[in-house]
Amino acid sequence: MAEGSKFSGFIIGGGGGGNIVGNGFYDMGFYRKLDEGSNMSMDSVGSLQTSTCGGSVAMSLENSSVGSNNSRSGILRHNGLRLFPGANFSVGHSVLRPGRVSHAMNEDALAQTLMDPRYSTESLENYDEWTIDLRKLNMGVAFAQGAFGKLYRGTYDGEDVAIKLLEKPENDPERAQLMEQQFGQEVMMLANLKHPNIVRFIGACRKPMVWCIVTEYAKGGSVRQFLMRRQNRSVALKLAVKQALDIAKGMEYVHGLGFIHRDLKSDNLLIFADKSIKIADFGVARIEVKTEGMTPETGTYRWMAPEMIQHRPYNQKVDVYSFGIVLWELITGMLPFPNMTAVQAAFAVVNKGVRPVIPQDCLPALGEIMTRCWDANPDVRPSFSEIIRMLQSAQEEIMNTVRKARFRCCIQPMVID
Numbered sequence: 001m002a003e004g005s006k007f008s009g010f011i012i013g014g015g016g017g018g019n020i021v022g023n024g025f026y027d028m029g030f031y032r033k034l035d036e037g038s039n040m041s042m043d044s045v046g047s048l049q050t051s052t053c054g055g056s057v058a059m060s061l062e063n064s065s066v067g068s069n070n071s072r073s074g075i076l077r078h079n080g081l082r083l084f085p086g087a088n089f090s091v092g093h094s095v096l097r098p099g100r101v102s103h104a105m106n107e108d109a110l111a112q113t114l115m116d117p118r119y120s121t122e123s124l125e126n127y128d129e130w131t132i133d134l135r136k137l138n139m140g141v142a143f144a145q146g147a148f149g150k151l152y153r154g155t156y157d158g159e160d161v162a163i164k165l166l167e168k169p170e171n172d173p174e175r176a177q178l179m180e181q182q183f184g185q186e187v188m189m190l191a192n193l194k195h196p197n198i199v200r201f202i203g204a205c206r207k208p209m210v211w212c213i214v215t216e217y218a219k220g221g222s223v224r225q226f227l228m229r230r231q232n233r234s235v236a237l238k239l240a241v242k243q244a245l246d247i248a249k250g251m252e253y254v255h256g257l258g259f260i261h262r263d264l265k266s267d268n269l270l271i272f273a274d275k276s277i278k279i280a281d282f283g284v285a286r287i288e289v290k291t292e293g294m295t296p297e298t299g300t301y302r303w304m305a306p307e308m309i310q311h312r313p314y315n316q317k318v319d320v321y322s323f324g325i326v327l328w329e330l331i332t333g334m335l336p337f338p339n340m341t342a343v344q345a346a347f348a349v350v351n352k353g354v355r356p357v358i359p360q361d362c363l364p365a366l367g368e369i370m371t372r373c374w375d376a377n378p379d380v381r382p383s384f385s386e387i388i389r390m391l392q393s394a395q396e397e398i399m400n401t402v403r404k405a406r407f408r409c410c411i412q413p414m415v416i417d
């Protein structure tokens with residue numbers, strides 16, 4: 001791997017975990033902590049090293065406790081906030097996002113700072129019409145921790161919403177700039193994306209020390225949380241294909257506008273009450289640069305295309321690769337590369353061409369979609385329009401099989417007197 005040494009220095013995320021609190025929508029359960037605790041690095045020829053002391057890269061690996069969204073505590077106004085202690089965390093924080101946000105302010109203070117009328121609301125520049133009216137916002141409990149910010153439940157003008165709060169780091173201008181860039185990026189993307197399979201943007205607010213992004217709230221949480229609550233049992237094939245189609249349709253729209261998501265993974269796919277899926281987290285999405293490709297890496301290793309891991313130029317096809325991994329997750333119900341750390345998975349994908357194992361009983365048409373999506377050569381990967389066609393034909397095949405089976409059951413043996 002020519003550019004393997006560039007692995008050096010990236011913090012993947014922090015540890016931590018939380019208890020699961022059921023939201024009453026899907027089963028409750030406890031999630032096993034994956035314990036990806038060793039430090040690793042890849043040297044310039046791409047070999048994987050574990051390290052316990054200086055010299056090698058210190059990567060704090062993916063944190064892995066996942067809970068579900070909490071709905072037991074009521075929605076609270078900013079006075080006298082009560083926050084739920086067991087916030088949940090996603091399986092893999094994205095590379096190059098600021099590590100786990102360590103808040104200088106505690107959760108109450110952070111939320112109160114947002115709501116405090118003494119701190120003036122700043123301009124969202126070109127997106128001022130999206131500035132929320134804080135009088136209509138009721139802050140609820142914290143329910144998830146991303147690499148970039150903390151998620152709270154709440155209501156806006158009576159509607160259930162998710163509120164992402166980002167605390168501006170006071171003594172770290174570099175980090176503040178990165179977070180500011182991601183905040184601006186996410187607002188810009190969300191304001192421009194309107195599709196049934198993209199999470200709906202409600203608005204944002206910028207104060208001197210805290211920024212917030214408000215979106216519609218997904219009652220079912222993320223696909224990863226959902227699969228974990230099911231203890232990695234897959235869902236019914238028909239539903240899995242329907243959900244894969246939702247994602248592909250959302251992504252076809254995103255690509256049609258010339259954007260790349262760059263962090264498509266089951267943590268960023270939200271399940272709504274009708275079981276439909278919407279794509280979220282556009283904090284690292286970018287406009288595709290056609291001429292020379294794009295080099296800054298982002299995303300999360302388990303779902304990341306090899307060219308992105310290797311810092312080679314890349315295009316929209318990195319999202320197709322990630323989609324192939326997500327499709328495998330939907331079909332199998334499992335975490336990709338479950339017996340490897342994220343860094344080991346990245347190494348195996350790049351240097352050994354390893355991919356998730358397609359189960360023997362998988363519908364061949366679906367297996368073919370996965371294999372094409374995660375091809376090492378981005379040009380061989382299909383577009384999302386093609387993926388939609390392939391999934392629709394797989395859906396037809398599944399329906400026909402079900403119809404035939406039902407028909408066979410219904411035929412009564414003829415009685416001849």
Ligand SMILES: Nc1ncnc2c1ncn2[C@@H]1O[C@H](COP(=O)(O)OP(=O)(O)OP(=O)(O)O)[C@@H](O)[C@H]1O
Pocket residue numbers: 069090092093094097144145146147148149150151161162164199215216217218219221222225267268270280281283
């Ligand atoms: N609208 C929503 N409704 C319900 N849950 C949500 C919503 N938005 C985000 N979440 C949950 O919060 C988690 C973190 O959110 P998000 O990905 O936006 O944060 P982030 O800081 O950008 O994190 P990361 O870099 O880890 O992806 C998601 O994985 C998902 O489980």
